[in-house]
Amino acid sequence: MVSRGLDGRDAPTTHSDPSVEEHAAHIRRLLEPLGSRPTESVPLEAAVGRVTASAVLSPVDLPLFRNSQMDGFAVLASDLTALPATLPVVGEIAAAPGRPARLDPGTVVRIMTGAVVPDGADAIVPVEDTDGGRETVTIRRGRVSGEFVRDRGSDLRAGEQLLAAGVRLASRHLAALAAAGIGRVEVTERVRVAVITAGAELVAPGGPATIGQVYDANSVALVAAVVQAGAVVSVAKRVTDDHEAMRAALDAAVATSDLVITSGGISMGEYEVVREVLEPLGARVGHIAMQPGGPQATATVDGIPVVSFPGNPVSTQVSFEIFVAPILREIAGQASAIRQPRLLAAEVRSAPGKRQFLRGRLLDGARVEVVGGPSSHLVAGLAASDVLIDIPAHTTQLREGDQVETVTL
Amino acid sequence: MVSRGLDGRDAPTTHSDPSVEEHAAHIRRLLEPLGSRPTESVPLEAAVGRVTASAVLSPVDLPLFRNSQMDGFAVLASDLTALPATLPVVGEIAAAPGRPARLDPGTVVRIMTGAVVPDGADAIVPVEDTDGGRETVTIRRGRVSGEFVRDRGSDLRAGEQLLAAGVRLASRHLAALAAAGIGRVEVTERVRVAVITAGAELVAPGGPATIGQVYDANSVALVAAVVQAGAVVSVAKRVTDDHEAMRAALDAAVATSDLVITSGGISMGEYEVVREVLEPLGARVGHIAMQPGGPQATATVDGIPVVSFPGNPVSTQVSFEIFVAPILREIAGQASAIRQPRLLAAEVRSAPGKRQFLRGRLLDGARVEVVGGPSSHLVAGLAASDVLIDIPAHTTQLREGDQVETVTL
Numbered sequence: 001m002v003s004r005g006l007d008g009r010d011a012p013t014t015h016s017d018p019s020v021e022e023h024a025a026h027i028r029r030l031l032e033p034l035g036s037r038p039t040e041s042v043p044l045e046a047a048v049g050r051v052t053a054s055a056v057l058s059p060v061d062l063p064l065f066r067n068s069q070m071d072g073f074a075v076l077a078s079d080l081t082a083l084p085a086t087l088p089v090v091g092e093i094a095a096a097p098g099r100p101a102r103l104d105p106g107t108v109v110r111i112m113t114g115a116v117v118p119d120g121a122d123a124i125v126p127v128e129d130t131d132g133g134r135e136t137v138t139i140r141r142g143r144v145s146g147e148f149v150r151d152r153g154s155d156l157r158a159g160e161q162l163l164a165a166g167v168r169l170a171s172r173h174l175a176a177l178a179a180a181g182i183g184r185v186e187v188t189e190r191v192r193v194a195v196i197t198a199g200a201e202l203v204a205p206g207g208p209a210t211i212g213q214v215y216d217a218n219s220v221a222l223v224a225a226v227v228q229a230g231a232v233v234s235v236a237k238r239v240t241d242d243h244e245a246m247r248a249a250l251d252a253a254v255a256t257s258d259l260v261i262t263s264g265g266i267s268m269g270e271y272e273v274v275r276e277v278l279e280p281l282g283a284r285v286g287h288i289a290m291q292p293g294g295p296q297a298t299a300t301v302d303g304i305p306v307v308s309f310p311g312n313p314v315s316t317q318v319s320f321e322i323f324v325a326p327i328l329r330e331i332a333g334q335a336s337a338i339r340q341p342r343l344l345a346a347e348v349r350s351a352p353g354k355r356q357f358l359r360g361r362l363l364d365g366a367r368v369e370v371v372g373g374p375s376s377h378l379v380a381g382l383a384a385s386d387v388l389i390d391i392p393a394h395t396t397q398l399r400e401g402d403q404v405e406t407v408t409l
Numbered sequence: 410m411v412s413r414g415l416d417g418r419d420a421p422t423t424h425s426d427p428s429v430e431e432h433a434a435h436i437r438r439l440l441e442p443l444g445s446r447p448t449e450s451v452p453l454e455a456a457v458g459r460v461t462a463s464a465v466l467s468p469v470d471l472p473l474f475r476n477s478q479m480d481g482f483a484v485l486a487s488d489l490t491a492l493p494a495t496l497p498v499v500g501e502i503a504a505a506p507g508r509p510a511r512l513d514p515g516t517v518v519r520i521m522t523g524a525v526v527p528d529g530a531d532a533i534v535p536v537e538d539t540d541g542g543r544e545t546v547t548i549r550r551g552r553v554s555g556e557f558v559r560d561r562g563s564d565l566r567a568g569e570q571l572l573a574a575g576v577r578l579a580s581r582h583l584a585a586l587a588a589a590g591i592g593r594v595e596v597t598e599r600v601r602v603a604v605i606t607a608g609a610e611l612v613a614p615g616g617p618a619t620i621g622q623v624y625d626a627n628s629v630a631l632v633a634a635v636v637q638a639g640a641v642v643s644v645a646k647r648v649t650d651d652h653e654a655m656r657a658a659l660d661a662a663v664a665t666s667d668l669v670i671t672s673g674g675i676s677m678g679e680y681e682v683v684r685e686v687l688e689p690l691g692a693r694v695g696h697i698a699m700q701p702g703g704p705q706a707t708a709t710v711d712g713i714p715v716v717s718f719p720g721n722p723v724s725t726q727v728s729f730e731i732f733v734a735p736i737l738r739e740i741a742g743q744a745s746a747i748r749q750p751r752l753l754a755a756e757v758r759s760a761p762g763k764r765q766f767l768r769g770r771l772l773d774g775a776r777v778e779v780v781g782g783p784s785s786h787l788v789a790g791l792a793a794s795d796v797l798i799d800i801p802a803h804t805t806q807l808r809e810g811d812q813v814e815t816v817t818l
Binding site: 043044045048058060062063064065069071092094095096097098099110112113114115116150155156160162163170171172173174175176177178179180181182183184199200201203204205206207209210211212213214215216217218219220221222223224225227228241267268269270271311313314316317320372375377378379380381382383385409 | 452453454457467469471472473474478480501503504505506507508521522523524525559564565569571572579580581582583584585586587588589590591592593608609610612613614615616618619620621622623624625626627628629630631632633634636637650676677678679680720722723725726729781784786787788789790791792794818
């Protein structure tokens with residue numbers, strides 16, 4: 001049973017409020033369809049950070065042709081049974097386009113690393129095992145057939161797997177794809193996220209604010225958070241408390257997006273435009289046993305999931321990090337946020353019945369201190385934080401040196 | 410003393426070759442001027458991932474004005490000495506622009522979370538401590554002066570530090586900057602890196618290759634690696650073995666860049682265009698006791714550092730990761746690559762006298778297996794790798810279960 005009172009953002013919660021775990025599981029179910037991504041073909045230049053939609057098979061043998069592993073001389077190994085051997089140098093093969101002439105027995109050809117090994121040759125003698133001669137060369141050490149020769153297809157044969165499905169492409173993967181001559185790769189589409197910030201009090205940063213107005217911190221910060229989590233922002237819109245404007249923003253968002261995130265306007269007070277527009281659409285609006293971020297809502301509009309956070313910047317950032325970022329990161333093939341136990345540098349008190357996500361600053365690898373208070377309007381502490389300190393709902397007091405779970409931001 | 414023989418890319422090295430540590434230290438000195446970045450002002454929308462050039466002070470008090478922490482009633486606390494108290498509700502204040510009228514003693518006003526607390530009021534009574542009346546309200550519980558009121562400047566005063574210098578901006582920092590009304594932030598300029606790939610054999614991926622031609626894997630992969638390390642690519646150019654073209658590419662690169670990275674063309678063989686152009690300019694060209702990546706060069710051209718890697722894709726990727734990425738990441742405020750001991754899943758042999766960076770795949774959190782051979786042309790192993798396995802130069806054999814140092818890619 002969700003508490004439905006006129007409960008402000010920092011209101012005490014009842015024991016019947018859903019837990020963070022329950023709400024997180026609910027959002028995970030709501031966002032589950034996002035895991036089945038459509039795919040698209042992108043050029044390698046635009047593919048870094050994207051996730052392969054399927055296994056990539058090499059269209060070619062790698063190496064593409066039999067080539068020399070050394071600077072030296074291409075020889076027929078059986079010509080080098082009596083050593084030292086002095087043989088005529090009939091030419092030179094650079095690492096460059098073109099098929100060299102067949103090597104006749106009893107002759108050698110100068111060859112550079114990566115150059116095509118001519119037919120008729122079956123080994124490379126490194127230059128340091130010779131006198132480096134130009135017209136004729138004297139070879140001091142023999143080589144067995146195949147030595148210092150990189151055979152065509154010896155790294156990978158055409159049709160063999162170069163990359164698995166689900167790989168988040170980094171530079172080394174692009175190197176392998178490009179080496180196989182692949183210019184485009186099939187990747188999953190990124191999740192398109194709409195960001196709507198709501199509130200009659202909001203005004204854009206960078207301009208003046210009159211009394212009663214608050215700078216909209218959530219628009220720019222949610223956009224950045226969405227991008228950092230590997231998704232793309234389809235639309236970012238700030239609306240006041242006007243229902244028509246909110247409904248229009250919502251309709252535009254669901255038409256172009258896979259997920260809509262809103263901040264603000266979901267408390268139980270008056271003029272809560274997100275709640276008032278979403279509730280008739282069947283939204284689930286309520287209070288979660290957490291601080292910051294108590295008021296939370298979810299809905300599905302035209303089949304598109306909508307996740308609504310409260311409007312205070314700290315609440316919005318923490319809510320995104322706890323409820324949505326893990327799912328987007330998974331879809332984008334990113335590593336999970338690092339959860340790590342650390343030791344408290346000072347005593348901490350926590351309200352009972354709510355899971356607290358305090359802002360923490362690392363003092364060294366092992367210790368963490370709380371920065372700013374627990375209240376959701378305190379942005380200075382947010383700016384100074386390196387981690388969230390995750391305090392269980394039943395914990396009310398922790399002492400200096402006690403171990404706490406931290407989430408690296 | 411650098412070995413100067415016609416030493417191919419996989420040539421054995423002598424004990425006089427500089428070590429990886431020596432070459433890394435040399436490159437660090439060469440790139441030291443990059444640490445002193447010019448600064449630029451960017452809008453918050455473009456600031457994620459950038460590094461603050463100086464401490465950012467809040468231009469405003471935060472909160473901007475005295476506001477309510479709760480949905481409830483703004484009161485004069487001294488009116489609530491006898492309880493329950495029934496008082497006239499003289500109006501309503503939403504979180505919206507505008508200065509509310511002064512509250513007369515003996516009256517209350519409905520107020521929403523975040524709304525301006527009127528002069529004359531000094532506390533907020535949460536709605537759940539009242540009967541929620543509209544014309545008059547009966548209050549069951551008193552509040553002391555200041556309770557549930559967020560004072561102007563109680564989070565941060567104008568002129569106090571909001572962000573330190575050197576902070577890599579993430580969404581939470583943007584939230585704090587925006588909340589303080591800041592629309593632009595002074596950040597350090599990113600390092601502008603030119604990428605030149607060289608070799609007569611190179612051809613662009615995505616098209617056909619004739620025998621002797623090799624797809625240019627390094628251009629797209631170095632560009633991606635540079636961007637992943639927090640720098641920007643000023644120019645990316647592929648040149649053949651033509652000296653004029655190489656010199657023109659180099660001149661264009663140094664004119665627009667803070668750092669030039671080249672791949673290919675620095676072996677001691679013939680037709681090594683990077684070496685042949687850079688050596689007359691005073692380049693340091695030689696062989697480092699490492700595999701892959703033995704041939705390495707550095708130069709300074711028109712005051713701009715040039716770092717040259719060998720052309721095999723594995724050599725290029727490993728060289729960038731070991732010699733350049735750590736420095737670029739530091740400048741960009743990124744975390745260092747994770748170095749972590751892991752256990753070998755199978756025996757490994759390593760050539761003596763060279764530090765080996767083998768490609769490794771993680772089998773679980775603790776164990777790692779080698780993928781592909783040590784040779785620098787093996788891109789399949791590169792594509793399958795999660796880590797580099799760092800084998801010291803003096804080590805020639807390691808057994809299953811032995812501990813090795815790994816660098817997470």
